[in-house]
Amino acid sequence: MKTTCLALAAALLCAPALATAAPATTLSPEQTFDLYARVLLEDDAAAARTLNDALRPAFDGQDAVTPTPDGLAAAMAAPLQALLAKSGDTSGGSAVPALLSANLHNTHCRADQAQVRDNASVARGKIAAVGFTCQVTALDGLRPLFEAAVREDSSANLTRFTDAYLAALRDGPRQAVRGSLDLYPAGNGAGWHSANLDDLVAPVVNALLPFAVWSQEAAALEAPKVTGVPGCDLLLQQHRQCLARTAPDQVPGVDAMAEELKAKAKVMTPEAMTRECKALRSMAEAMWGDDCG
Structure with a gap:
């Protein structure tokens, strides 16, 4: 899956232009990241309120984020629904968005640490690099089934893979993946914000939709x-x-x-x-x- 599709994060959390009013509450970079993750991945309304309350003074009194419930799950569902249709499944595809939504709610991306450094592009500016860990469904065990489906391209092989894949999304084991997201000062001491959450979404999307990577790695061996x-x-x-x-x-x-x-x-x-x-x-x-x- 190419990273261009991750621009959907920007559409899911729209932010108006920054202003310069004093904040009511100042969040640390780690707290800010956790709230973004809870809003974007877990559809956590309370997290959206907390984040907006903290950042609203720096955004001219407007909400900093406008969440779209289940928006990420719906965007990720399309390639899975295409696979199911190819396998001949005419009914399972409609359940995929809800299945992905439930899976994302348990991903729990959380900040581990943050390192603040000077921003070379902005005078006296700062950048907070937040390292984080996500608990994603472990899919490597399904790779032989995927490769068999690609190699022989039969409906039976594809069905075996899609059945195992959907079962893994429902209750499969999880593994930790790491990532990093840069946050920037929101203005006038109002904490931190992100205008681009692709780096938050990428580790999760890449883990749950590894098909393009698997296909490329198989082709590389040939x-x-x-x-x-x-x-x-x-x-x-x-x-x-x-x-x-x-x-x-x-x-x-x-x-x-x-x-x-x-x-x-x-x-x-x-x-x-x-x-x-x-x-x-x-x-x-x-x-x-x-x-x-």
Whole structure:
């Protein structure tokens, strides 16, 4: 799942422009994060009131957040409903939003710590980097079922996977995932706020909707071995195939990229190479446009 879909967080919690009135209550970065998480993931009305009460003086008397109950669950439901439809399930799809909503309510993303640093972009500005942990449903055990469904693409295989997946969402084991969210001063000592909650949502969405990542990792194992790092080899294969169709004159640039990555793979760890190629993929995909994927 591409991170662009995470922009839905901004739509779910809309915020007006900042003002400069004195706050009634000042929340710490950790308290602020916890309230955002409870509003966005758990549909906690009391958390929304507390957050708005604290931030309202800094937002010209308006509410800082306008929650959309079950909005995130509804947005996440679409790919699951598409899978169920493909498997031939004509009734289970309608229950997916409520199932996801119940799952999100138990995700419990909470702040562990916050580190405040200077904001190099704003004179005398600060940034609070809040580290947090979320309790998400553990889905790695379902990966063989998913890979079987992709490999053979039969209705029976897909049904086995979707049945196991929905059961896991209902009452499967959970595991901890970590993330970090930057918060910024709300103005005039009024605590902290976020204008972009994608970094809060991302660990949860990536954990519950891992299909794109699983598919890409499976494809990487089949890519021609150039660097020996699956993510890098898949990138080179896809980039070459795309440019061969859309910009053949740029294919020599892929050869140069391959040689550079091969040289780096001799001195860098596989983990570091994977991170580098992930960053390169973002740039390559920007070149591909709609003609490649």
